[in-house]
Amino acid sequence: MDPMQAMDALGDPVRRRLVELLADGQRSAGELATAVGAEFGVSQPGASRHLRVLREAGVVESVVDGQRRLYSVRAESLTEVELWVRGVRRFWDQRLDALETEVARGRRQARSTDPTHDQEARP
Numbered sequence: 001m002d003p004m005q006a007m008d009a010l011g012d013p014v015r016r017r018l019v020e021l022l023a024d025g026q027r028s029a030g031e032l033a034t035a036v037g038a039e040f041g042v043s044q045p046g047a048s049r050h051l052r053v054l055r056e057a058g059v060v061e062s063v064v065d066g067q068r069r070l071y072s073v074r075a076e077s078l079t080e081v082e083l084w085v086r087g088v089r090r091f092w093d094q095r096l097d098a099l100e101t102e103v104a105r106g107r108r109q110a111r112s113t114d115p116t117h118d119q120e121a122r123p
Helices: 003-009 015-021 029-038 044-056 075-112 115-121
Strands: 062-067 068-073
Touching: 003 044, 003 075, 015 029, 015 062, 015 068, 029 044, 029 068, 044 062, 062 115, 068 075
Parallel strands: none
Antiparallel strands: 062 068
């Protein structure tokens, strides 16, 4: 599965909320539609379209149970997104660590060249 496809699907606040609702476990399409309808003013057909996008992106899966369709999160899809985020974060963490080192170095140099620094430290 392509993590970008999952992230594209999760770019919409209604779809993110649907995934949040499913984090606690499997729910019916009707329950999900009611929840996002109340929060976002989305109609039942609109909620169904959002669920279809999530299903096609591999973020959720569904099973038919009688006349109900039950949805659940596909954990592996979120793991792939998490791995992608870690890779990007590692890139920035290294740069932020280097920046922190430079800022600390600049502060030390400023203190060592500031003639009032030693006078302020004396009682």
